[in-house]
Amino acid sequence: MKKILIILPMLFIGAGFYAGKIIDDKAKNLLQTMKLSEDNAKNTIFSDISSSSFYLPGIKELKSIAENDRATQVEVIGKYVKDFTSTEDFKKRYNEYRESRKPSPPEKPKTMEELKKENKESLKKSLEEMKTTKASVPADQQAMFDESIKYLEEQLKAIDDPNNTMYSPEMDKYSQMGYEQQMEQHKKDIEEWESKYPANNPKSLIKIWLQSFLEQTKDVDFSAQTAIDKNRTLFVKQEYERKNNLWKLCYRGGKETTEAAHKFANSWLNELK
Numbered sequence: 001m002k003k004i005l006i007i008l009p010m011l012f013i014g015a016g017f018y019a020g021k022i023i024d025d026k027a028k029n030l031l032q033t034m035k036l037s038e039d040n041a042k043n044t045i046f047s048d049i050s051s052s053s054f055y056l057p058g059i060k061e062l063k064s065i066a067e068n069d070r071a072t073q074v075e076v077i078g079k080y081v082k083d084f085t086s087t088e089d090f091k092k093r094y095n096e097y098r099e100s101r102k103p104s105p106p107e108k109p110k111t112m113e114e115l116k117k118e119n120k121e122s123l124k125k126s127l128e129e130m131k132t133t134k135a136s137v138p139a140d141q142q143a144m145f146d147e148s149i150k151y152l153e154e155q156l157k158a159i160d161d162p163n164n165t166m167y168s169p170e171m172d173k174y175s176q177m178g179y180e181q182q183m184e185q186h187k188k189d190i191e192e193w194e195s196k197y198p199a200n201n202p203k204s205l206i207k208i209w210l211q212s213f214l215e216q217t218k219d220v221d222f223s224a225q226t227a228i229d230k231n232r233t234l235f236v237k238q239e240y241e242r243k244n245n246l247w248k249l250c251y252r253g254g255k256e257t258t259e260a261a262h263k264f265a266n267s268w269l270n271e272l273k
Contacts, residue, residue: 026076045081046093049202049209054246070253071260078264085206094202101197103189106182109175112167120159127152203272210265210272216246217262222255 031041036057048055084090110118130152134145158164165171196204225236235241240248250258 026073027080030073030077042084042089045084046090046097049085049205050094050097052209052212054213056249067254070257074257074260075264078261078268082268085202091200091202094205095200098197098199101193103186103193105186106179109179112169112172112175116159116167120156123152123156123159127156207269207272210269213246214262214265214269216244217250217258220247220250220255220258222251222258224251 031038034057036044040057044055044057047053127149130145130149134142134149137145159167198204221240224240226233227236228234235243240251250261
């Protein structure tokens, strides 16, 4: 397969451009090559990091960059991605994302008296609507509504039946017990959430993203053979053909580019520790 320039898949490319500072000429030129605005670049990098994914805008445009410039571009853009993650803009996005992942507490249960009142009102409304509908149809069709009306009347009567255990004080106790169990689980969920998404600290999220990149691309075989099949370039080895898109993109990007990205990712991870 003809080597294709894929710098973006190296995780630092194509998305990270430092907000709050003037983008240097090299990064600005790359943005122009990719036909990517600064806002779109920032949106892309945060989306990738927060979802641990590797969406790659501007791939076709990047083919024009010389092969011997790929590793350098990885380092240049890698630095901007890293710088962007240190900005207040990134932190703000992270805190908003963090809040969106916060587990919602269980809804406090209504008392049996409240439920009884609501159900009674609902049945009354349904009964009135059914009677109104019955009165609106021809006389020879009204009988078909009688059975439904009778059923609703029986249900309405059953609500006030003193022997009806559905709305008994015992049911209030069971309902409260269930709620307390849900609250206990919610407490655990909140602790897990706080551990996974520390306030004002996106390091954990970034680490997961970097580790995912390294794990998915640790075994790229740059000597893998390919063949043309019906105008499609495929790996001869089926095992490679089943690899994920990031693995394949790193293969196309080349060994030097991938190694530069690995070096940057490992260095960044060591700093985050």
